[in-house]
Amino acid sequence: MSETKEQNWTVDAVLKLYELPFNDLLYQAQTIHRQYFPQSEMQLSTLLNIKDGGCPEDCHYCPQAARYHTGVTAKKLLDPETVRKNAEAAKAAGATRFCMGAAWRELKDRDVPAIANLIQEIKKLGMESCVTLGMLTDSQAEALKNAGLDYYNHNVDTSPEYYQEIITTRTYDDRLQTLNRVRNAGIHVCSGGIIGLGESRHDRAGMLVTLANLDPQPESVPINNLVPIPGTPLENRPPIDPFEFVRTVAIARIMIPKTRVRLSAGRTAMSDEMQALCFLAGANSIHYGQKLLITANPEAKKDRELLDRLGIKIEAIQETRQHCS
Numbered sequence: 001m002s003e004t005k006e007q008n009w010t011v012d013a014v015l016k017l018y019e020l021p022f023n024d025l026l027y028q029a030q031t032i033h034r035q036y037f038p039q040s041e042m043q044l045s046t047l048l049n050i051k052d053g054g055c056p057e058d059c060h061y062c063p064q065a066a067r068y069h070t071g072v073t074a075k076k077l078l079d080p081e082t083v084r085k086n087a088e089a090a091k092a093a094g095a096t097r098f099c100m101g102a103a104w105r106e107l108k109d110r111d112v113p114a115i116a117n118l119i120q121e122i123k124k125l126g127m128e129s130c131v132t133l134g135m136l137t138d139s140q141a142e143a144l145k146n147a148g149l150d151y152y153n154h155n156v157d158t159s160p161e162y163y164q165e166i167i168t169t170r171t172y173d174d175r176l177q178t179l180n181r182v183r184n185a186g187i188h189v190c191s192g193g194i195i196g197l198g199e200s201r202h203d204r205a206g207m208l209v210t211l212a213n214l215d216p217q218p219e220s221v222p223i224n225n226l227v228p229i230p231g232t233p234l235e236n237r238p239p240i241d242p243f244e245f246v247r248t249v250a251i252a253r254i255m256i257p258k259t260r261v262r263l264s265a266g267r268t269a270m271s272d273e274m275q276a277l278c279f280l281a282g283a284n285s286i287h288y289g290q291k292l293l294i295t296a297n298p299e300a301k302k303d304r305e306l307l308d309r310l311g312i313k314i315e316a317i318q319e320t321r322q323h324c325s
Ligand code: SF4
Pocket: 055, 056, 057, 058, 059, 062, 063, 064, 065, 102, 103, 104, 105, 134
């Protein structure tokens, strides 16, 4: 559901939202959420790392960067049979979208046929497909679209100003250019960021402004809570105030009202109560499964129990298709 954005956001306007009393902000976010998602169902995405480690980039939070000593070893691209089995298990557990991540700076032309094959395996199962493979060229984006790709994930991570504090091996503009190529190829855009990198509230606002001012706005916005990994430059980053994280989710919902706001990395460190607050703030998608790329993720059973305790229904595959058509 590509939607044209309705307003140009400014950092000042977003900072005003951050300054609202917590209850007022959540009320506003939940009101908008109900307007666009009256069923208030949860969409489940399962993420599989299809190519571990050895990445030449220097994203300071990432255990897959070859330059950090995190115990992650470089592996080859997974074979289609292994990927299909994982996707079948994810579907059986209730996931509607299967996301595949490779620790690459950019997709290489030589890998396009193998990735296209994996996308087709996912589509055969009737699931939505998503990949995150680094930077893309126009022709690669078209090839992925032709293979049946539904979503491409490429996070902006943080504000344009703070970006160079976190990644020096590529620029913010590189990021935006790939998002543009994805959009031009007719693939749905999944783009979000990470909270707790050491950024200021101004940076959090700047990241949301970047995402909300994309035209059309992204169909998926993952909001990650930093998982500090030993061996990475951010290993000692202190956790962010949980209410600031919930505020960020609420503001994402207000600014990008029709998107799926996804709780991604960092849920393991969140209490059930904090996750419930995030759902109240407008998060309506979770990464679901035992592992999120390299970091731990709450077990699927525990997630289903939490959703059950909260009376939140899980979105079915057919409904997802209608929603995204
Ligand atoms: S986040 Fe992605 S691009 Fe950055 S180091 Fe990790 S795998 Fe590489």
